[in-house]
Amino acid sequence: DGYSDESNVMTSIEDKLEMSHHLAHAYSAAAQCPFEEGMVVVMDGMGETYRTMRRAVDGEDETYVSDLTLSRRSGMDIRFIPEDIAKKAELSYFDWREAESVYTFSKDGGRLEITPVFKRFSEENTPPTLYNHGFENMDSVGALYSRASSHIFGDWNACGKVMGLAPWQGHVWDQTENASGKSKRAKKKLTAETIEEPILKGKLYKDGEEGLKIDRSVMKNMPFIFRIDPDMFDDEGNIVRQKRYDFDDNDFRGISSTDEGKENASSDGQSDGSDEQLRSPKQLPTKVALDAISLASRMQTDLESVCMDFVEHFKSETGATNLCLAGGVALNSVLNGRLSRELGFENTFIPPYPGDDGIAVGCCAYALFGDSDNAEMPNLWNETLSPYLGPMPTDVSMKEATEWASPWIEVDAIRDEKERIDMMVEEIASGGVIALYGGRSELGPRALGHRSILADPRKKGLVRFINEFVKKRESFRPFAPSALAEYAGDWFDLGEHAEASGYNVSPYMSITAQVKESKRDLIPAVTHVDGSSRLQTVTPEAEPFYHRLISAFYKATGVPMVLNTSFNTLKSEPIVETPRNAIRSFLSSMGTIEMLVMGDYVIKRKPADIRKLLGEEQKSGLMTRPSFPKRAGSANYKTTFSASLGDGEDLDPVTLVQIPDRPMHNEKDGGWFELLDDLEGQLLGVCDGSVGVSDIMTQFAAMEEEENFEKISEQDQILLENILRRLVRLYEHTLISW
Numbered sequence: 023d024g025y026s027d028e029s030n031v032m033t034s035i036e037d038k039l040e041m042s043h044h045l046a047h048a049y050s051a052a053a054q055c056p057f058e059e060g061m062v063v064v065m066d067g068m069g070e071t072y073r074t075m076r077r078a079v080d081g082e083d084e085t086y087v088s089d090l091t092l093s094r095r096s097g098m099d100i101r102f103i104p105e106d107i108a109k110k111a112e113l114s115y116f117d118w119r120e121a122e123s124v125y126t127f128s129k130d131g132g133r134l135e136i137t138p139v140f141k142r143f144s145e146e147n148t149p150p151t152l153y154n155h156g157f158e159n160m161d162s163v164g165a166l167y168s169r170a171s172s173h174i175f176g177d178w179n180a181c182g183k184v185m186g187l188a189p190w191q192g193h194v195w196d197q198t199e200n201a202s203g204k205s206k207r208a209k210k211k212l213t214a215e216t217i218e219e220p221i222l223k224g225k226l227y228k229d230g231e232e233g234l235k236i237d238r239s240v241m242k243n244m245p246f247i248f249r250i251d252p253d254m255f256d257d258e259g260n261i262v263r264q265k266r267y268d269f270d271d272n273d274f275r276g277i278s279s280t281d282e283g284k285e286n287a288s289s290d291g292q293s294d295g296s297d298e299q300l301r302s303p304k305q306l307p308t309k310v311a312l313d314a315i316s317l318a319s320r321m322q323t324d325l326e327s328v329c330m331d332f333v334e335h336f337k338s339e340t341g342a343t344n345l346c347l348a349g350g351v352a353l354n355s356v357l358n359g360r361l362s363r364e365l366g367f368e369n370t371f372i373p374p375y376p377g378d379d380g381i382a383v384g385c386c387a388y389a390l391f392g393d394s395d396n397a398e399m400p401n402l403w404n405e406t407l408s409p410y411l412g413p414m415p416t417d418v419s420m421k422e423a424t425e426w427a428s429p430w431i432e433v434d435a436i437r438d439e440k441e442r443i444d445m446m447v448e449e450i451a452s453g454g455v456i457a458l459y460g461g462r463s464e465l466g467p468r469a470l471g472h473r474s475i476l477a478d479p480r481k482k483g484l485v486r487f488i489n490e491f492v493k494k495r496e497s498f499r500p501f502a503p504s505a506l507a508e509y510a511g512d513w514f515d516l517g518e519h520a521e522a523s524g525y526n527v528s529p530y531m532s533i534t535a536q537v538k539e540s541k542r543d544l545i546p547a548v549t550h551v552d553g554s555s556r557l558q559t560v561t562p563e564a565e566p567f568y569h570r571l572i573s574a575f576y577k578a579t580g581v582p583m584v585l586n587t588s589f590n591t592l593k594s595e596p597i598v599e600t601p602r603n604a605i606r607s608f609l610s611s612m613g614t615i616e617m618l619v620m621g622d623y624v625i626k627r628k629p630a631d632i633r634k635l636l637g638e639e640q641k642s643g644l645m646t647r648p649s650f651p652k653r654a655g656s657a658n659y660k661t662t663f664s665a666s667l668g669d670g671e672d673l674d675p676v677t678l679v680q681i682p683d684r685p686m687h688n689e690k691d692g693g694w695f696e697l698l699d700d701l702e703g704q705l706l707g708v709c710d711g712s713v714g715v716s717d718i719m720t721q722f723a724a725m726e727e728e729e730n731f732e733k734i735s736e737q738d739q740i741l742l743e744n745i746l747r748r749l750v751r752l753y754e755h756t757l758i759s760w
Contacts (some may be wrong), residue, residue, distance in 0.1 A: 039389070042088035043069035044123040044349070046384030047376075048136055051346035052127040053387035054406045055371035059128040060344030062136070063333055065351035066377075067164035068157040069120025072111040072143055087388070089123070089138035096137065103142040103229050116146035121162030122226055124336045127346075132401050134391045139340065142226055142234075154178065161236055163325055164351045166222060169241055170321040174314045175267075176247035184318045185354055186499050187267070189552035190214065191319035195272045195306050212306060214315035222324035226332040234328065240317060251309045267314060267496045269307040270486060271551050276303045305497065326357050334365050344369045348384075352376035353467065355534040355556045362533060363517035374409035374530035375466035383407070383465075408564070409470055409530055412463030415601050420621050423601035427685040429759030430609060434624045439567070446619055447574045450478050450584060454616040455492055457589050459604040460567070464597070468531040469588035470558060471504060471568035473597045473604075475615065477585040479503055482546035484585065491614045492591060500556070502531055503548035505583035506572050507559040513541045513583070514557060524561070531558040531586075547585050558586060591615070592688055602685075609686050609756060630750040635760050636715055649760035651749055652711030655683025657757075659703070660694070677703050684756040695755060702748045709749075709758045718745060 032038060041049075047064045070088060078086040079094055093100050104110055111118045121144040127136045144165065148156035158169045158178055168178040175183055195212040217240060224235045246266070254263040307315070329351070336342075345367040347358060352372050362370035373380055390400055424433045436442045449456050454477075461472045469475075475492065477484050479501075489497045507526040510516060514535040520527050527533055534556040537549045548555050562569040576582040588597045589604065591611045598604045601620060608618040609627065618625040637648035658680040663673040678694040680687075687693040697703045701722075708718060722745070723738045734742065752758045 038085065040086045041385060041388055042075055042086075042120070043381070044120045044141070045087070045089055045092070045136075045138075046381045046388070047348035048123070048125045048127075048346075048384065049134075049387040049392070050375070050380040050384035051348045051371060051373050052125070052136055053134055053384075053391055054373065054403050055344070055346050055369075056406055057344045057369050057371070058130075059342075060126070060346055060369070060371075061139075061336060061340050061342035062125040062127060062346040062348060063336070064123040064125070064349040065121075065163055065329065065347075066349035067162055067168055068144065068155065068160055069123070071117040071119050071146075072107055073117050076108065076111070087392070089141060092136065092138055098137060100138045101140045101227075103140075103227065103233065105229050107143050110145070111143075114145060116148075116150055118143040118145050119157075119160065119162075120144075121160070121164075122332065124340075126340050126342065129402055133399070134387075134402055140227060140336065161234065163222065163226070163234075163328060164349065166236060166238075167321060167325055167351070167354075169238070170221075170317055173241045173245045174247065174317060176245060181350070182353065183496070183499065185322060185356055186550070187315055187318040188322035188356075189319075189550050189554060190307075190315045190498065191216070193271060193551050195269075197306055212312070214307075214312040214319070217316050217320040220324050220327075221320055222328050224328070225335070226328060227335050240320070246310050246314050246317070249310045253309050263308055265496065266308055267311050267498060268490075269305045269311055269498055274304045274482075274486065311498075322354075322356065325351075325354065326360060329357055330360060330365070333361055337365055337367070343367060345371070347372045348376045348380065350377045352532075355528075355532055356554070358532055359534040362527065363515075363535075368519055369523070370527075370533075371406075372530065372532040373406075373466075374464065374468060374470070374532070376532075377467065379466055408462075409464050409466060409468075410462040410472055410565075411465040413599065414462045415460075415621070417621060420601045420623060423605050424620075424623060424625065426602065427605045427609065427756070430628055430685060430753070430756050431605065432626045432628045435622055436624050437622050439570075442619060442622070442624060443571050443574050445624060446476075446571060446617070447578050449617050450476055450575060451578055453478060453481055453484070455484070455488060455614060456617040456619065457604070457608055457611075457615050458568075458571075459589065459598065459601070459618065459620040463599055466530065468558070469586060469597055470529075470531065471560070471565050471571075471586065473589040473599075474504075475587045475589050476504075477501075477547065478579075479545040479548040479583055479585045480579065480581060484547045487614070488585075488587065492611055493587065494591065494593060500550040501548050501585050501587050502556045502558060503545065503583040504558045504560050504568065504572060504586040506569065506576060507561045509576070509582040510557065510559050513538060513545070514555065526559045526561050528557050528559050529561070529564055531556060533557070545581060545583065548583070557583075592690065594690055595688075606685050606688075610688070612754070630753045631760075632746060632750070635746075635749065648714040648716065650711050650714050651709040651753075651758045651760040653681065653706065653709050653758055654685070654756055655681050657681050657706065679703070679706060679757065681757055686756040695757065698748065698751070701744065702752065705745060705748055706752060706757060709752070715742075715745065715749075 044064045048062045052062050075088040075090045078088060079090045089100055107118060120141060122142045124140040125136050125138055127134065144160040144162045147159045150156060157165050158172055167181050171180045171184050172178045191214050197210040197212045219237060221237050224233050226234055254261055256262045352358060353376055358372055375383065391402055393399060446456055456476050458474045458476055463473055464470050477488060485501060486497050489495050489499055505513065507524055510525040511520055514537055516525060516527050516535055534554050536553050537555050542549045542553055560569050560572060572582065572584055575584055589607060590597050591607045598607050604618065604620055608615055613627055634649050637645050660678050662676045677697045679697055680693045682693060719742060723741050
């Protein structure tokens, strides 16, 4: 499972120091925030166990540091909930874990002093040997939110989807149905019901009757992800709604069947209705989707209510005017936005990695600055760390990747930055979708312009298009804008203290704000259904190239932002890291991403060249030699069977092929590619680089080697067309090249 891996536990390191979970979160934020003092609030699913912290303190273990260690050193008590945590932990069958914590900090004299103020523990209600320590059964606000995520999506870590689903509460759809006894069609209103009883209520900083109260009753029946309701079937009993949560807003008019709506789109990016057939007509929510909206909304409302009260209480108690947020709950940008705007804090800092990916930064900060008695301790960081802390791809590695995929891509090396930016702006402004890859990768879950997919925020139809065809995910999910910080205040409601920071309130896409009503129709692709937007503010100091790109788009369109989403197109794929990852993800978009800009290289998908495959006539009248198709590498085959219920109950064979050397090979799913039929499998088998189409035709048809394609029989012509169609398909999926 990776936990016992040497790179994780470092058993070979003798002189090492471990620290508790929430304390590491606190250091990750306080050590680099751009202010000298303030309060850190840490909220997540679960942290360290009380017994571990207590045992280390009582045993004077100098290799482990926690809040209890700091409390003993300073002589200052920490307030605990429950108040008798020591006794409860001793009697507990399992243990109690950190749930929510509060710290204060100061940076006097270049020294960082962090003081634990408050900590609430949550009991382990189920064995910690369960998956993920069974934390979804705990009573932290983060664990409860994850419980809703599992109930809706079957994934404890899809909390971002829950947050994106919640704003659909209150949206009304027009459902057209046959009116009884009339030839006309009547409209029925469709909307999600409101769950009246709170899931979470009470005060996190109180014990007993005033403390946190939890009602899990709405999440005790069958999880929504497994529900199959009648409205998912058609009149013949076939399941037609495989995607439970695939729906659009009521104003959506569909994406045209011609070029996915790019060229037949109106100014708002939707179909103008000129096409009779829509590739993606408006989808209404299923019954289970409406129930999921109700649960997500209730969970988000309760999270905000409980956490706003919690933070406001300790703002008053500590007198803090500056706020840092860390822990997994700090990925909830809607809550973050309210905390930063509504409680009167002068400054709010949320690192780009508030979740457990930031633990490493916290440990590093403690190692550097945690021992305030060390005279040789280095100076504190004098500015926030860059979010771009990942590996830096070299030009050599990018060139190697383009050569690796050269049969399937066209590459232009454009060293002039302005020319490259102009090409990108032209493509985006025309409705195209591009991918941007360059510089060190982002640390944290947000793509911030180094590993991003970019598009035009003015075109609403791109929301469905990118979700369905590029990202291959639920269509309800919103997209974020990357906005020039200097203009952000003109487009978003950012709060009274935003001007002091030059409106750079969300450099890491950490805060959701309301789009100003006068601007919503101008940027519908990045305005969520409730008028909100999770924005990234971009400055020339933080990311010069990205700022210049958005500035060029602003000059061309009058809109100082672009739509930005993470660069990953395969299911369960993380944000791309290496140049090969980038090209694989680009090719796997199957042409829905028009252009990949990787460093100085502008990359486009190379279309299958049939004329080259067959041999083409030049102006001189001479014929060029036909190309011989060749497999991308060694192939493995397997056949599976699917049973179809019919008169004979036939078993339908399905043949899959695996070619690990092909650029689109995906290790996550084993890289197995389903072939259309036996003919496609046979064609792949003979594509060894030594035979051309004419040779293949002689194997499959009564055609002589010297016969011209123009003179073959009608039957052989049909066969030729089918062979070419399959060769093109194999080429497009990078199984063969020519």
